[in-house]
Amino acid sequence: MQLQSVIQQHLSQIVADRRYLHQHPELSHQEVNTAAYIAAQLREMGLSPRTGVGGNGVVAVIEGKAPGKCVALRADFDALPIAEATGLPFSSENEGVCHACGHDMHTAGLLGAARVLCDLRSEFSGCVKLVFQPAEEDVLDSGAVKMIADGVLENPKVDAMFGQHIWPYYPVGKVAIRDGAMMAxxxxxxxxxxxxxxxxxxxxxxxxxxxxxxxxxxxxxxxxxxxxxxxxxxxxxxxxxxxxxxxxxxxxxxxxxxxxxxxxxxxxxxxxxxxxxxxxxxxxxxxxxxxxxxxxxxSPTVNSHELFPFALETIREVVGEENAVIPESSALGGEDFSFYCERVPSIFFWTGILSPGAEVYPLHNGGLNPDEKALPIAIEVMTRCALKFLAGEK
The missing domain is CATH 3.30.70.360 (Alpha-Beta Plaits)
Known part of the structure; x- marks a missing residue:
């Protein structure tokens, strides 16, 4: 199985997904069109997405060749009330709203992982649950809390969960993970x-x-x-x-x-x-x-101590030992992926998105411009984690 070659087959569509999402951002709890786009893409893959989960959430399950464990992959898709300042040809068409936290990259990455896993469903047992989550940016009305209350971790019951966030402080090719607390x-x-x-x-x-x-x-x-x-x-x-x-x-x-x-x-x-x-x-x-x-x-986003060695090994397989970063300290930004971590063994990692020689724009800045070369890296890490977990390598 050559994951990279399968990812490359879908890369043009993955980039197209990202640019569409970037151009059409929607605020927390208002992501109706975004959810519809995600669901339409999943249907084209032959999946049967469940919509309206915890608000505007979308969930789909990819069944493997035989029964087995269930692993969940999550991406968030709401935007921020910030004016875009990138000058990209696919800049936000929604004035005063943009994907200044990279959720367009997260969602395009998970759609990409879905395309790859659909191609490989005859090669794994168990199932992969795709969790497309709204309202990550609303601290007081979290999309994760609502999706959990709506049963996203059940039917089938999730055995492990993986998620990621783009990270503008690392160059493309670097992936970071910590044992324990990643975020505050x-x-x-x-x-x-x-x-x-x-x-x-x-x-x-x-x-x-x-x-x-x-x-x-x-x-x-x-x-x-x-x-x-x-x-x-x-x-x-x-x-x-x-x-x-x-x-x-x-x-x-x-x-x-x-x-x-x-x-x-x-x-x-x-x-x-x-x-x-x-x-x-x-x-x-x-x-x-x-x-x-x-x-x-x-809550703090805390990686599973039991899953950490497995996730680190997988990241090293994708980017090489020299590019697998273990940060000295956690970030004090918050993430509602934390609520999944409290309920099932989970791993959250950071994907470097800084282009060579580019200026660093922090998260929640209208100038944030992730390098799309980070997409296949994030997809490969997520997909490898899912396949290896289902294969019983952890």
Whole structure:
């Protein structure tokens, strides 16, 4: 079996899929046309996709030559509310929306893996479940959670699951994987600070919510620097601040939004309490009041310790030992693949997409422009993992 040659037979269609998806991005929970495109492609392969799974999710099963285990492969397909700045001839046609996180690459890759596995179905026993997931970008209304609730891991029951994310910090040809945590938990919080309005010339007559907010923001940074061990990774970030109505009025209300990331569940469980203590304490000391709303989002994405040697060996078979990267640290970005990891043995890896000499554009940047040469690499890793697992090599 020459996987690379089978992939090459489908490569022009794989690239066409990616460019269509890139040109027609849709936001979380709005991916109706994207889901329809995926389902149509699967039907052309002779599959019978189930649509509307957990919202706009699409699931299909490729049956092998005989009964056996079930392995799932997952890709996400929602886009972001970011204007594209790549200048590509197939740039987004949906103004203000683009695939700045590479989900078009993920989905085209899984469609490619499906085409390859359909060609090879007479060579494996068991089945491969294809999981095309919406709404990965909605931390508070995750597509993974909804698909799991809708039974995606059952009928047939999934024995192992594999997923990947493009990674703009590695060149094409590199694939990265860690034993244990790959990515962090992703929680979100809102802070409302209330003071008392007064004329800007008489601050003593009011309670300045902006001044209180400034002290709260500074104090929150001490959680990571003084309340979390230097051996643990954590981030507390304030992303938005809104307050005040006029230049000469002491603001009576300020609203802050932020995110909290970490890898250690014990640290995560203490963050809400620590943020609340600072918000209420600092505001109270300045005569204001502070209110915290804390929302638990994604769990840490943790690779199966048992599957890790198998996955690493497979990656090395595809890209060579020198290109199989074991990062020194996890990333503090979040991924709702984490919810699959909590339920079945799972592996999540990063695929390098940086072209030689190209500028690095991070994820969630409108200039992100993955090198399509990464597609056959990701497809081969996913496909080899599936076939070897079903063959009992793990």
């Amino acid at each position: 938990s992703s929680d979100r919080f809102h802070i409302t600070i209330r003071g008392k309005a007064s004329h800007g010339s008489a601050p003593e007559s009011g309670i300045d919510a902006i001044a209180a907010a400034a002290q709260v923001i500074s104090a929150l940074q001490t959680i990571v620097s003084r309340r979390v061990s230097p051996l643990d990774s954590a981030v507390v970030t304030i992303g938005t601040i809104h307050g005040g109505a006029r230049y000469n009025v002491i603001a009576d209300t300020v609203k802050l939004e932020g995110t909290c990331r970490n890898l250690n569940p014990e640290v995560r469980n203490k963050m809400e309490e620590r943020i609340r203590a600072i918000v209420e304490g600092v505001c109270g000391g300045m005569g204001a009041s502070g209110e915290l709303e804390y929302f638990r989002g994604y």
